[in-house]
Amino acid sequence: MIDVGINGYGTIGKRVADAVTAQPDMQVVGVAKTSPNHEAKAAVKREYPLFVSSDDRVEAFDAAGIPTAGIVDELIDTSDVIVDATPSGIGAKYAEDYLEAGTPAIFQGGEAADVAEVSFTACANYDDAQGRASARVVSCNTTGLVRLIEQLDEPFGVDRVRATLVRRGGDPSQTGRGPINDILPNPVSLPSHHGPDVKTILPDLDIVTVGLKVPATLMHVHALSIDLNSEATPAEIRDRLDASDRLFLVSDEMGIDGAGKLKDFALDAGRPRGDLWENCIWAESIAVEDGELYLFQAIHQESDVVPENIDAIRALVGEVDAETSQAMTNEALGLGL
Amino acid sequence: MIDVGINGYGTIGKRVADAVTAQPDMQVVGVAKTSPNHEAKAAVKREYPLFVSSDDRVEAFDAAGIPTAGIVDELIDTSDVIVDATPSGIGAKYAEDYLEAGTPAIFQGGEAADVAEVSFTACANYDDAQGRASARVVSCNTTGLVRLIEQLDEPFGVDRVRATLVRRGGDPSQTGRGPINDILPNPVSLPSHHGPDVKTILPDLDIVTVGLKVPATLMHVHALSIDLNSEATPAEIRDRLDASDRLFLVSDEMGIDGAGKLKDFALDAGRPRGDLWENCIWAESIAVEDGELYLFQAIHQESDVVPENIDAIRALVGEVDAETSQAMTNEALGLGL
Incomplete structure (x- = not known):
């Protein structure tokens, strides 16, 4: 099983978490958030271990009665791969942390292209991303x-x-x-x-x-x-x-x-x-x-990149080829209307 | 002075009426409407003689306390040119009336191209429309x-x-x-x-x-x-x-x-x-x-065709060339922001 950490649990992060959970070969080891808002509550309901972006934010979660599992640095350390779904521009700030921890990272399209070694869409260049330290799933x-x-x-x-x-x-x-x-x-x-x-x-x-x-x-x-x-x-x-x-x-x-x-x-x-x-x-x-x-x-701006994130996880740290990964993703999510 | 009748006093018709009034070489001899709505009231306030689309509609105007000047057939007969600004498709039904009365007519872009002898935009084909029995100002x-x-x-x-x-x-x-x-x-x-x-x-x-x-x-x-x-x-x-x-x-x-x-x-x-x-x-x-x-x-869908209607009037029944007409229209309305 690939242990996936998700930094940022908003529009994209929460969808990627559920999509990871649906796959046979990966699992969510935690999600990280900055504020104890309704999405944090929903993460707890879904039983995702909830990490906080920094020590000084833990108190706010405690005050809101939302249990936390640690801070994001710990999540980065324990994950096989991090999906960064933080707001545009924040991913770039985390890039060095991921690199230092030696955790391969997937960024979203709101970041500049140079945030990662390669920009990614599964059908086009899965192979280019295989074994890389980072990839950026392009925008919706x-x-x-x-x-x-x-x-x-x-x-x-x-x-x-x-x-x-x-x-x-x-x-x-x-x-x-x-x-x-x-x-x-x-x-x-x-x-x-x-x-x-x-x-x-x-x-x-x-x-x-x-x-x-x-x-x-x-x-x-x-x-x-x-x-x-x-x-x-x-x-x-x-x-x-x-x-x-x-x-x-x-x-x-x-x-x-x-x-x-x-x-x-x-x-x-x-x-x-x-x-x-x-x-x-x-x-x-x-x-x-x-x-x-x-x-x-x-x-659909909120979701079309979700299967691409799943494939990007396999490209970076998995062991299957492009065709197999896309077929697994499609099957597990139920694509094809 | 060119006597202009305007059949239809809605979005386009009311604007063309005011634009005609602003010109030095033409005047509104009447506007025609089907229903005694707020635009009919506004026409009366602006002192445009108000004609009714048919005899059996006069009663509705009387009941609304809106004075009328006659029915549209009379307006067609007394005008040098009719600007048809009725709803899309209605202009085609009036086309024969204009022809029978021998009154040159200008249609709007909601009508099919074959409603008139020529489709019209002043900058492109004013000359083609000169002296014609009908022209269609194309859509906004x-x-x-x-x-x-x-x-x-x-x-x-x-x-x-x-x-x-x-x-x-x-x-x-x-x-x-x-x-x-x-x-x-x-x-x-x-x-x-x-x-x-x-x-x-x-x-x-x-x-x-x-x-x-x-x-x-x-x-x-x-x-x-x-x-x-x-x-x-x-x-x-x-x-x-x-x-x-x-x-x-x-x-x-x-x-x-x-x-x-x-x-x-x-x-x-x-x-x-x-x-x-x-x-x-x-x-x-x-x-x-x-x-x-x-x-x-x-x-601006409500008004960009208004100067074109003014130029179309001059092309059909006026005596000036394309350049002169457009300059007159622009000057009278105050184009050029």
Whole structure:
């Protein structure tokens, strides 16, 4: 069994913890938090040993009646691998601690690429990450782009990608974020950083991205234009995308017009927290004109990187290959809607 | 003086009425409405003779205490030109009435292109519309695209346009429309109809558009990728766009991040109803990579077609050329922020 420590138990950390627990070859040895909030209480209910970010924070947990198992340094020492799911920028501060303790570490996409030895998406570069001291699972949007491009590239060849990312303003729980009733070019200077982030995984790809923020919380939506270097019909493309468990082809007859119905479907299907680990691609949107493919996909920002974190754990400290790891992850979580 | 009748006194009709009144060479001889709602009351306050869509509706206006001047047939007969601003699809039903009365007519972009002899955007094809029996001012989004492309094409050459239209779900007063907290591919089948609509004005253009609807009411926002066939720097492009009174270059130092601040600015500037007749283009977003231009523009769906309607009136029944008409319209309304 791989002993996994999770530093940061928020949106990503809590999902990764449950996903680790679902796997046959790994277990959670502890999760670490800074504040004794509702997520800390939930961690205790789920019986995850709860570590505190520093000694001087223990008192706050005691006061809140939340039992703790130690401080994060101890968790780092006792784990085979650490998944860092701290807020953006905090992971970089912990990087040296992980290195000094000799504990391999997985960072999230909110960190700069140089936080880790390699940026990671399972379908694209699992092998590059094997045996490394650190890997960075790229952001939700980048993960969604890489998965789609990889699936198309092998059979059809991808020459050029242009993507408009219509991004949710914040997660459902991020009540301090906006916009309300507005459409914000964001970032306003073009192109956006998402294209270069994809290139940390696919360095030779011609990709340009632009982003906007809108008053929605459920999912991001991407409008994509992709130049293919071979002829492919929409039917062939649909078949290809449908074959991947990390892509969910939304068929016309499901009557799903947006993220609200996608989330309803995931909740009805019994998905934990209504998570959609897959890229959700509208089959009806897939069109080809003069070798240029168009499509829409929705990306669940809270969960699409969760299976990638599991695969990253195996890449760093496990003993299976890329295909086996992804199949194990998919099977244990129940991917494939 | 050109006697202008306006059939339909809603979002567009009421704005066109005020814009006609502001011109030195035309006047409103009446506006027509179907229901005695708040806009009908406002028309009376503004002293526009109010015509009713049919005899059997007069009673409803009488009951509401709203004085009427006759029925719409009489307005059509006495006008030199009719601006049809009825809801989408209704204009087509009136088309024969206008023709039979021998009254030149201007339709809006909600009608199919074949409702009129020519589709119209002043900067692109004023001359084609001169002396015609009918013209159709294309939709707000199409108008915004044509204006931008025209301004770029002459100096730099436009080879290909790819546009993602992030559309407001409804106008501020359209309380029955959504989405709330969602991002809807709309239309989900690609490409969208906006590209073909641009081609009713610029038939040889290589343009593909996709559209989404989001929970915002103030303005649309376009993310554009435009292949130029000559080298141009961002500074040259900014200068060129800044030179047109129907384009408003939003400079970085204004601190305008979206439609909310744009509307505030328009209201602070004393614009009637806070209208933004110009395409609002973020200067900071203008970037060029390998001959490919990127930019963001916001389009005020309630008002950008208003100056185009004024120019269409002159094209159909006036005696001035394209340049003179646009200059007159801009001067009378006060375009150029």
